[in-house]
Amino acid sequence: MTELNRRSIRRTGLAVSFLLCAYLCSSAVTSPLFSSAAAETSAERGFRYLTTKAYLTPDFDQEVFDKLYTTWEPAAREAAQRATPAERRALTFARYGLSEFPDSPRATALQYTPAPAGGWTMNCLACHTGRVAGRVVFGAPNTQYLLQTLTEDVRTIKFATGKKFTHMDKGSLLYPLGGSIGTTNAVMFGHILLNFRDPDLTFHADRPLPKLTHHDADAIPWWHYKYKTKLYVDNFAPKNHRALMQFLLIPRNGPQQFAAWEREYQDVEAWITSLEAPKYPFAIDDKLATAGYQVFEKNCADCHGRYRAPTANGSAPSLLAGEGAGERRDAAATTPHVNSYPTHSTLLSYPERIIPRTEIGTDPVRLDAMSRPGREKYAATWFTHFGNDVTDLDPGGYVAPPLEGVWASAPYFHNGSVPTLAAVLESSTRPKIWRRTLDGYDQTKIGLEAESLSELPPADAKDYRKRRLYFDTSLPGKSAAGHTFPDALDATQRRAVLEYLKTL
Numbered sequence: 340m341t342e343l344n345r346r347s348i349r350r351t352g353l354a355v356s357f358l359l360c361a362y363l364c365s366s367a368v369t370s371p372l373f374s375s376a377a378a379e380t381s382a383e384r385g386f387r388y389l390t391t392k393a394y395l396t397p398d399f400d401q402e403v404f405d406k407l408y409t410t411w412e413p414a415a416r417e418a419a420q421r422a423t424p425a426e427r428r429a430l431t432f433a434r435y436g437l438s439e440f441p442d443s444p445r446a447t448a449l450q451y452t453p454a455p456a457g458g459w460t461m462n463c464l465a466c467h468t469g470r471v472a473g474r475v476v477f478g479a480p481n482t483q484y485l486l487q488t489l490t491e492d493v494r495t496i497k498f499a500t501g502k503k504f505t506h507m508d509k510g511s512l513l514y515p516l517g518g519s520i521g522t523t524n525a526v527m528f529g530h531i532l533l534n535f536r537d538p539d540l541t542f543h544a545d546r547p548l549p550k551l552t553h554h555d556a557d558a559i560p561w562w563h564y565k566y567k568t569k570l571y572v573d574n575f576a577p578k579n580h581r582a583l584m585q586f587l588l589i590p591r592n593g594p595q596q597f598a599a600w601e602r603e604y605q606d607v608e609a610w611i612t613s614l615e616a617p618k619y620p621f622a623i624d625d626k627l628a629t630a631g632y633q634v635f636e637k638n639c640a641d642c643h644g645r646y647r648a649p650t651a652n653g654s655a656p657s658l659l660a661g662e663g664a665g666e667r668r669d670a671a672a673t674t675p676h677v678n679s680y681p682t683h684s685t686l687l688s689y690p691e692r693i694i695p696r697t698e699i700g701t702d703p704v705r706l707d708a709m710s711r712p713g714r715e716k717y718a719a720t721w722f723t724h725f726g727n728d729v730t731d732l733d734p735g736g737y738v739a740p741p742l743e744g745v746w747a748s749a750p751y752f753h754n755g756s757v758p759t760l761a762a763v764l765e766s767s768t769r770p771k772i773w774r775r776t777l778d779g780y781d782q783t784k785i786g787l788e789a790e791s792l793s794e795l796p797p798a799d800a801k802d803y804r805k806r807r808l809y810f811d812t813s814l815p816g817k818s819a820a821g822h823t824f825p826d827a828l829d830a831t832q833r834r835a836v837l838e839y840l841k842t843l
Contacts (some may be wrong), residue, residue, distance in 0.1 A: 343554040385610030388603045389462055390440070390452060394587050397458025398507050402448060402500070404459060433777060436483030437521070438468070438475045449475065450484070460506075461581070463607075466523060466558040471617070471747045472780035478561030478614040480523035480748050482755070482775065482787065483527060488804055490516055499504050504760055506589055515553050519810045519817070520775070522555035525586075526705065530713050532588035538720045540594045552708035554816030557755030559740065560739055560748040564613040566644075566689045566741045569731065572753040573706055574693055574738040575714055577728035580608035585722065597721065616744025618683045619841040621782050628759050631839025634832045638824070642739035644689035649842040667708045686743050695736040700821030705753050706737065708816075742843050749786035750775075756812050756819035759786030764825040764833045774809045785837055 379387070408419035408427055411434070418425045432438065437448035445451050448518035450465040469481030494508045510516075514531065517523040534549045535542055559572065570576040583605050584597060636645070696703050711732055717723065718730035735754060751757040761784035762769040778821040779788025792809070799805040812819040825833060 361775055375377050381606045381609035382613040384603075385606035385608065386525040387465065389610065390449070392603070393452045393458065393543075394462075394592075394600065395458035395460050395589055395761070396591070397454045397460045397595045398451070398490075398505055399459050399497070400438060400502075401459070403459035403493055403496045403502065404431070406496045406500075407435075407489075407492050410495045410562070422791060433483075435485050435489040436469065438470060448509055450481065457701055463586075465523065467561050470778060472620065473778040476617050476747055478611070479617075479744075479822050480521065480558040480560060480755075482750065483777070484523070485517075485807065486523055487511060487516040487518070488807060489597045493803075494741070497705055502730050514551070518555050518807065518814070519755070520808055521750070522557055524553050525556050525558075526708055527551050527553055529585050530709065532585065533713075533720070534715060534722070535590075536588060538725060540588070540597055540721050542590050542593060544590065549713065550629055550710065554704045555754055556705060557750060557753060560616070560744055561611050562616045562744055564614070565612045566686065566691070566743075568717050572737050572740075573731075573734040574691065574732045575709065576717065576807055577723055577730060579722075579724075581722045583611070583722075594721070614818040615684060617747050617841070619746045621841075623649075623841050624838050627835050627838040628842050629839075631832075631835035631837065632842075634828065634836050635839050638705070638828065639836070642692050642694065645687045645740050646685040646742070646843055647687060649839060654711065684743070686694055687743055689741045691720075692739050693734055694739055697733060699737055700823065701737060702754055702756070702818040702820065703818055704816035706734070710811075741838065745840050745843055746785055750810070752819065752822070755788075756810060759784035760837055761785060761833075762819075763822065764828070764837060766820070766823045766826055769812070769819040771813065772809055772811045787842065792830075 376391075408416055408431060408468065410416075411419065415430075415434075418429050422430060431446060437450055440447075440449045445453060447459045447668045449468060450462060451459040452462045453524050454460045464477075464481075465484060465486070466481050467479075468475065468477050469479050470476070470484055471479050490507050494504065494511070496502075497504060497508060507516075514527065515524050530549060530551065534542065535546050537543070556572075564578075566576075568580055569583055570578050576582055581601065581604070584600065587597070587600070632648050640646075696706060714730060714732045718732065719726050723730055745760065749758060749760070751760065751763050757763050757769055759781055760777065770789070772792040772795060773789040774785045774792070775789045780786075781788045794811060795806065795811065799809070811817060825836070828836065
């Protein structure tokens with residue numbers, strides 16, 4: 340909706356409910372703003388539900404958000420104090436990995452749904468939509484999300500102002516939410532939540548906690564969802580819309596609530612399925628990419644799938660060629676639930692192949708953390724239609740993912756331990772410790788612009804909050820080892836494959 344239209348609506352003096360609808364639903368669907376819900380597609384409804392309906396209790400309110408800067412270290416706090424409210428908001432968003440709702444300003448971030456009384460309620464986009472090369476890309480892993488630090492700061496403000504703690508404030512006192520920026524302890528979140536439920540999702544508060552192996556996981560890009568028959572990096576769970584509802588298992592949401600929301604999550608799944616991989620927005624060497632295609636077909640396609648051969652002049656215009664990073668570049672950008680980078684499809688076939696742990700050699704903690712009893716419990720629940728959807732109780736390895744949009748899904752491996760594709764293709768170059776920049780993109784190595792270190796700076800090593808800004812591959816569950824297959828290629832072949840991967 341244009342600013343002229345907004346002014347026109349205000350002049351008419353329409354009812355508050357009409358304004359609220361415009362506020363919440365503008366830009367959330369491709370249909371006209373005031374069309375009936377029946378005119379929406381399933382995917383459009385799903386995006387609207389995901390971004391305007393609070394399925395959980397709010398994590399904090401606007402007053403708490405506005406005071407978050409007061410918890411920061413002196414230099415950052417003083418800079419925020421001197422800033423305008425808009426500048427302070429931008430600093431807060433950058434600090435915790437939040438994004439503005441595209442083309443439609445609202446009180447909350449894109450990753451938080453507005454709730455009554457100014458509440459901010461986390462939604463699925465907190466982990467599954469982030470910024471790539473400075474722009475919001477729907478379905479991309481949120482590599483800047485700093486959930487543990489945000490929750491600690493929220494709790495500090497609530498304690499100082501006498502506000503009630505919520506499930507996140509309490510839970511993070513007992514369980515780590517994420518040890519490194521951009522990763523979360525999501526597998527154990529689900530394990531804990533399901534532990535207190537019967538197969539029909541009836542809640543029991545008196546059950547003891549299960550054995551937990553806390554570890555960090557990297558969110559997978561959602562545009563791969565359409566190609567999968569099962570879910571997660573080990574492909575253990577059957578794919579269906581119910582699986583998307585696991586993280587709604589707070590005590591107040593019981594079996595009846597899940598049944599009431601099931602139809603809405605079918606629409607949410609339709610939106611996720613509609614997402615396409617964004618096209619690489621910088622220059623591509625077509626000749627080198629064609630050579631890389633031949634190497635990829637021979638060495639990589641059996642696991643990662645087969646794709647169309649690159650075409651001449653198939654690359655998108657560079658963002659650096661006279662365009663601001665925030666400008667739209669194609670018609671799809673007019674609807675913010677479509678990625679503003681041009682989209683395309685190159686995948687021809689995908690084998691969804693599980694690679695045994697002894698063959699892939701990547702960090703095994705994620706595979707072992709989900710115990711067999713935990714998998715069996717999930718397999719018998721409402722999420723699998725009480726076992727009618729087959730669950731793999733012993734995957735034995737990790738699934739080789741499809742590679743469409745791989746340029747936009749850094750960092751790599753299931754734990755997010757490798758910042759660039761160049762390092763994936765040459766294991767000896769993987770940094771031991773690395774730290775990403777805010778919005779930088781490495782066009783040479785393809786992936787996050789990151790500083791490589793042999794050890795943490797002494798001052799930061801002593802500060803647990805600053806340590807979260809680094810990825811230390813020596814820590815449990817964070818190894819960057821494994822997937823050494825591309826080491827057999829020579830430097831020229833690896834460079835060609837890297838160029839080809841830009842085209843996917």
